[in-house]
Amino acid sequence: MAEKQRLVVIGNGMVGHNLIEKLVENEAAQQYEITIFCEESRLAYDRVHLSEFFAGKSAEDLALTNGDLYRQNGITVRVGCAATEIDREQKIVVADNGDQTPYDMLVLATGSFPFVPPMPGHDRARCLVYRTIEDLEALTEAAAKSKVGAVVGGGLLGLGAAKAVKDLGLETHVIEFAPRLMAVQIDDGGSAILRSKIEALGVQVHTGKNTTEIVDGESAFHRMNFADGGHLETDLVLFSAGIRPQDALARSSGLELGERGGIVVNNQCQTSDPAIYAIGECALWSGRIFGLVAPGYQMAGVVASHLAGDVAAFTGADMSTKLKLMGVDVASIGDAHGNTEGSRSYIYSDQVDEVYKKIVVDAKGDKLLGAVLVGDAKEYGSLLQYMLNEIQLPEHPDDLILPQRDGSAAVGLGPDMLPETAMICSCHDVTKGAIVAAIDDGATDLPALKTCTRASTGCGGCAPLLKSLLDEELDKRGLEVNTDICEHFAYTRQDLYSLVRVGQIKTFGELLAKHGSGNGCELCKPAVGSILASCWNDYVLQKPHFGLQDTNDRYLANMQKDGTYSIVPRVPGGEITPDKLIALGQVAKEYDLYTKITGGQRVDLFGARMDQLPAIWSKLIDAGFETGHAYGKSLRTVKSCVGSTWCRYGVDDSAGLAVELEHRYKGLRSPHKLKFGVSGCTRECAEAQSKDIGIIATENGWNLYVCGNGGMRPRHGDLFATDLDKATLIQYIDRLLMFYVSNADRLQRTSVWMENLEGGLDYLRSVVIDDRLGINAELELQMQAVIDSYACEWKAAVEDPESVKRFSHFVNSDKGDSNVVFVRERDQIRPAVDAEKESAEPA
Amino acid sequence: MLTIHTSDQRWVDICAVEDLTPEAGCGALLEDQQVALFYLPNQPEQCFAIGNFDPLGGANVLSRGIVGNLGDRLVVASPLYKQHFDLRTGACLEDESVSVPCFSSRIVSGRVELATTLADNSSG
Ligand code: SRM
Ligand SMILES: Cc1cc2nc3c(=O)[nH]c(=O)nc-3n(C[C@H](O)[C@H](O)[C@H](O)COP(=O)(O)OP(=O)(O)OC[C@H]3O[C@@H](n4cnc5c(N)ncnc54)[C@H](O)[C@@H]3O)c2cc1C
Ligand code: SF4
Ligand code: FES
Numbered sequence: 001m002a003e004k005q006r007l008v009v010i011g012n013g014m015v016g017h018n019l020i021e022k023l024v025e026n027e028a029a030q031q032y033e034i035t036i037f038c039e040e041s042r043l044a045y046d047r048v049h050l051s052e053f054f055a056g057k058s059a060e061d062l063a064l065t066n067g068d069l070y071r072q073n074g075i076t077v078r079v080g081c082a083a084t085e086i087d088r089e090q091k092i093v094v095a096d097n098g099d100q101t102p103y104d105m106l107v108l109a110t111g112s113f114p115f116v117p118p119m120p121g122h123d124r125a126r127c128l129v130y131r132t133i134e135d136l137e138a139l140t141e142a143a144a145k146s147k148v149g150a151v152v153g154g155g156l157l158g159l160g161a162a163k164a165v166k167d168l169g170l171e172t173h174v175i176e177f178a179p180r181l182m183a184v185q186i187d188d189g190g191s192a193i194l195r196s197k198i199e200a201l202g203v204q205v206h207t208g209k210n211t212t213e214i215v216d217g218e219s220a221f222h223r224m225n226f227a228d229g230g231h232l233e234t235d236l237v238l239f240s241a242g243i244r245p246q247d248a249l250a251r252s253s254g255l256e257l258g259e260r261g262g263i264v265v266n267n268q269c270q271t272s273d274p275a276i277y278a279i280g281e282c283a284l285w286s287g288r289i290f291g292l293v294a295p296g297y298q299m300a301g302v303v304a305s306h307l308a309g310d311v312a313a314f315t316g317a318d319m320s321t322k323l324k325l326m327g328v329d330v331a332s333i334g335d336a337h338g339n340t341e342g343s344r345s346y347i348y349s350d351q352v353d354e355v356y357k358k359i360v361v362d363a364k365g366d367k368l369l370g371a372v373l374v375g376d377a378k379e380y381g382s383l384l385q386y387m388l389n390e391i392q393l394p395e396h397p398d399d400l401i402l403p404q405r406d407g408s409a410a411v412g413l414g415p416d417m418l419p420e421t422a423m424i425c426s427c428h429d430v431t432k433g434a435i436v437a438a439i440d441d442g443a444t445d446l447p448a449l450k451t452c453t454r455a456s457t458g459c460g461g462c463a464p465l466l467k468s469l470l471d472e473e474l475d476k477r478g479l480e481v482n483t484d485i486c487e488h489f490a491y492t493r494q495d496l497y498s499l500v501r502v503g504q505i506k507t508f509g510e511l512l513a514k515h516g517s518g519n520g521c522e523l524c525k526p527a528v529g530s531i532l533a534s535c536w537n538d539y540v541l542q543k544p545h546f547g548l549q550d551t552n553d554r555y556l557a558n559m560q561k562d563g564t565y566s567i568v569p570r571v572p573g574g575e576i577t578p579d580k581l582i583a584l585g586q587v588a589k590e591y592d593l594y595t596k597i598t599g600g601q602r603v604d605l606f607g608a609r610m611d612q613l614p615a616i617w618s619k620l621i622d623a624g625f626e627t628g629h630a631y632g633k634s635l636r637t638v639k640s641c642v643g644s645t646w647c648r649y650g651v652d653d654s655a656g657l658a659v660e661l662e663h664r665y666k667g668l669r670s671p672h673k674l675k676f677g678v679s680g681c682t683r684e685c686a687e688a689q690s691k692d693i694g695i696i697a698t699e700n701g702w703n704l705y706v707c708g709n710g711g712m713r714p715r716h717g718d719l720f721a722t723d724l725d726k727a728t729l730i731q732y733i734d735r736l737l738m739f740y741v742s743n744a745d746r747l748q749r750t751s752v753w754m755e756n757l758e759g760g761l762d763y764l765r766s767v768v769i770d771d772r773l774g775i776n777a778e779l780e781l782q783m784q785a786v787i788d789s790y791a792c793e794w795k796a797a798v799e800d801p802e803s804v805k806r807f808s809h810f811v812n813s814d815k816g817d818s819n820v821v822f823v824r825e826r827d828q829i830r831p832a833v834d835a836e837k838e839s840a841e842p843a
Numbered sequence: 844m845l846t847i848h849t850s851d852q853r854w855v856d857i858c859a860v861e862d863l864t865p866e867a868g869c870g871a872l873l874e875d876q877q878v879a880l881f882y883l884p885n886q887p888e889q890c891f892a893i894g895n896f897d898p899l900g901g902a903n904v905l906s907r908g909i910v911g912n913l914g915d916r917l918v919v920a921s922p923l924y925k926q927h928f929d930l931r932t933g934a935c936l937e938d939e940s941v942s943v944p945c946f947s948s949r950i951v952s953g954r955v956e957l958a959t960t961l962a963d964n965s966s967g
Contacts, residue, residue, distance in 0.1 A: 487914070519866075519883070522909040524911075543864060546866075548909075550922065551907040554867075559904065561923070563904045811870065812857050812871055
């Protein structure tokens with residue numbers, strides 16, 4: 001076998017890792033013996049989404065690889081090991097532990113480091129930066145001791161960091177040297193709106209401030225003194241004032257550098273030494289550093305093909321970006337400032353809803369040169385395509401940004417109008433042609449398309465465009481994904497929901513006659529049963545509804561393996577009086593039921609025969625209990641912690657709120673079960689972040705988390721809105737839940753539902769908070785109707801002789817089920833196993 | 844409906860039609876056998892009866908399943924693990940080697956009757 005060439009890569013950041021992926025993909029990885037130096041203590045992770053660490057993502061969630069890629073391809077990674085020297089004469093890299101690694105080819109992917117202005121005091125304790133997971137850990141630790149935080153830098157990274165400081169619960173200040181925020185990407189008009197939106201979120205913005213020194217504070221840990229004589233007291237300073245290329249190795253080994261740093265590269269990303277490449281944020285191409293990930297990936301692509309013996313060239317990269325800064329959409333495309341000669345712009349500014357949009361067009365008004373969008377960036381995708389592909393603008397270019405009020409379709413840009421070469425996903429360099437080819441090869445849904453093209457797995461900005469391209473291509477091919485609920489209805493659950501609501505349909509029979517065929521089955525019947533209950537909230541055991549219910553709903557209890565049932569009375573918020581606790585015990589004792597505390601803060605009584613259920617429930621109802629819906633696709637429990645009433649850390653009455661919410665939403669039938677949690681402070685003893693709806697008390701109100709769950713695929717909830725008063729909190733929950741009920745698939749929990757919503761969390765926010773669909777009033781009314789028509793199903797059942805009759809095990813006998821046999825274990829009953837049954841007497 | 848009368852078959856009175864809930868099942872005792880009895884008033888047969896014991900789940904629960912059709916077969920889905928049993932033959936659709944007993948039924952002057960056979964009696 002021919003000697004393999006030795007390739008050394010220094011840096012395992014986003015771009016260094018991407019290079020390896022590309023080398024594996026184009027199979028050049030086989031030709032080289034590859035060694036990687038990774039200075040950080042972990043393999044490459046997603047720096048772009050670093051802030052999500054504070055929204056509950058773990059280091060594993062952010063990881064770009066679990067190491068399999070390296071192991072499977074025989075690649076050596078030295079984790080936690082920095083390269084300290086390059087001997088270009090002997091072609092050797094020296095590591096911090098003294099190891100020497102020879103190379104034939106070397107790639108520098110060392111990224112950049114945060115720029116910290118060298119003012120006196122910049123190195124005090126609690127003066128931090130924001131680039132690595134370790135930085136975030138240090139920030140969390142410092143924040144725990146702080147009340148006030150100041151971020152130095154009002155650019156893209158600074159505002160991202162400010163959000164983190166805010167989320168950590170600190171009073172937050174942003175200090176910007178320039179007269180406005182995000183001076184590089186957006187213009188004055190956009191900046192003004194951005195500032196006002198950010199200030200409305202409670203972040204204080206100080207522009208035109210030059211910090212001269214940081215000294216001991218009086219009321220806080222630090223005092224920052226400004227050149228204009230003013231000062232700010234803060235407990236923590238976070239520097240986010242730009243980046244500097246990490247070019248120390250190149251400098252010490254004599255490679256050509258730019259005047260202000262950065263490793264000079266040519267179009268093949270080669271440095272002044274042709275055996276050494278530089279890519280990503282350390283590379284200086286044509287006098288420019290690219291501080292975004294997509295250009296870095298393009299450079300990685302160029303080097304990967306060069307190493308494989310092909311020629312490709314880096315010819316610059318588009319720096320357009322779309323971001324969410326503190327919840328505010330901000331996008332900048334191309335020549336955002338209108339610097340091109342003869343260019344002219346159209347501006348739309350709405351100071352009421354705080355939306356700013358500008359497009360810059362060429363002298364003839366034919367082509368789009370740039371754009372700025374603040375407050376609403378939904379046009380980003382199509383505007384970007386207009387610019388990148390030099391598509392002829394419509395007759396009235398301003399139609400592209402003016403609001404559509406008469407219900408007419410927006411003047412967007414259908415994927416149909418794009419050329420094959422149009423870049424759909426710039427993070428991963430995926431063109432329309434490549435996506436169409438993948439669809440031809442059988443990737444006919446979004447997950448498949450994402451896996452095989454990687455489109456939309458980076459910043460996610462291209463997701464809406466990708467989806468509409470897919471839909472259009474499927475449509476063209478006459479392909480349709482079958483989303484029918486079952487053979488009896490050629491509709492999705494969402495369709496059926498609308499048919500029921502709009503057509504005022506009250507029974508399954510009516511729906512089947514009008515819109516279905518056959519007799520139904522165990523898929524459509526419970527789904528329709530649940531829809532009817534969500535819409536009209538009729539008693540689920542009424543004759544026409546009885547047969548639709550799953551056995552658990554039919555008998556208002558959970559069937560166990562031996563055909564007996566368990567009983568879970570509601571214990572709102574987990575709060576229970578001693579009398580009620582005694583009553584539970586008495587009933588359990590009388591009927592000899594196995595008794596267990598559940599994971600949902602209530603008590604479960606097992607081993608009741610069907611025929612015993614009405615009598616047991618009559619007693620429970622007399623003792624003041626209601627059904628707990630443990631059997632239903634409906635609200636289960638609102639888990640609480642004890643909260644400020646007792647707990648020395650509590651900042652609000654979480655138990656009280658939990659009880660209130662449980663009473664409000666009990667009985668709401670939904671596509672899947674719903675669980676809430678309410679915690680009284682950030683210690684989060686109620687585990688609210690693992691619930692569909694999670695609420696955590698703050699000094700200023702309640703933080704709302706949504707779409708979390710435990711179970712088979714645990715997911716932390718996403719922070720949806722902060723510092724809400726109770727009325728707003730309830731309003732948001734009403735809307736969100738009713739939107740879920742109207743919109744989700746059968747047996748789809750809120751997490752999966754939200755992940756599948758086009759536009760995800762942002763879209764959900766825009767519907768629930770900004771009323772993007774104009775349906776909120778309706779959703780609130782629908783919820784109110786459900787709340788107003790609540791009745792305890794068990795109370796209704798025991799009061800109705802017709803219902804009670806259905807609980808007998810035999811229609812023609814009072815006998816019980818002879819196959820139900822118990823034995824005793826740890827002082828309680830349990831179902832007998834087969835061997836035990838043979839020797840035992842029937843129960 | 845097609846009912847095969849054999850000489851050792853007897854009809855046993857079970858209950859009144861009004862005792863049944865349309866489009867659902869209930870348990871019934873046919874001598875000492877546990878039977879799942881379904882009332883589907885829109886079908887020509889109207890009543891169907893199969894064994895109540897779910898051989899896969901190991902409990903007397905089939906009467907509590909949801910009824911419907913899969914293609915042209917009328918079925919009940921077991922409430923335990925959702926396998927389907929044919930209401931006309933007792934065969935399990937998911938596993939050919941499994942089936943439950945099947946009983947003839949009829950409605951005579953508002954009363955539901957189930958047929959049994961000596962063979963069934965003796966093995967019960
Ligand atoms: C009783 C209980 C276990 C216990 O002894 O603690 C329990 C028991 C059952 N769980 Fe659970 N779950 C119980 C708490 C949980 C929790 C913990 C929690 O709520 O804090 C979880 C994880 C949290 C979550 O749901 O996000 C949980 C995740 C599940 C899942 C998986 C859901 C998922 O999305 O992955 C199922 C299956 C399903 O619902 O499809 C399930 C289903 C079931 C069923 C209904 C299975 C069944 O159909 O027979 C069990 C029957 C209960 C019964 O007979 O009463 N159970 N189950 C708990 C009842 C809580 C209550 O008071 O209502
Ligand atoms: C908070 C934050 C938000 C961002 N948001 C966005 C965004 O929304 N969109 C966008 O496009 N970009 C964003 N970026 C920028 C993006 O993360 C960078 O462009 C990208 O990470 C650059 O990749 P890189 O591999 O060049 O550098 P890095 O990811 O920094 O990787 C360089 C690695 O090399 C290591 N290294 C350095 N020297 C050595 C040595 N001598 N030996 C061994 N290892 C060494 C470093 O420790 C580091 O791990 C963001 C950055 C941050 C910090
Ligand atoms: S974890 Fe499994 S076994 Fe335990 S209660 Fe939940 S569903 Fe039943
Ligand atoms: S453009 Fe970033 S994921 Fe596609």
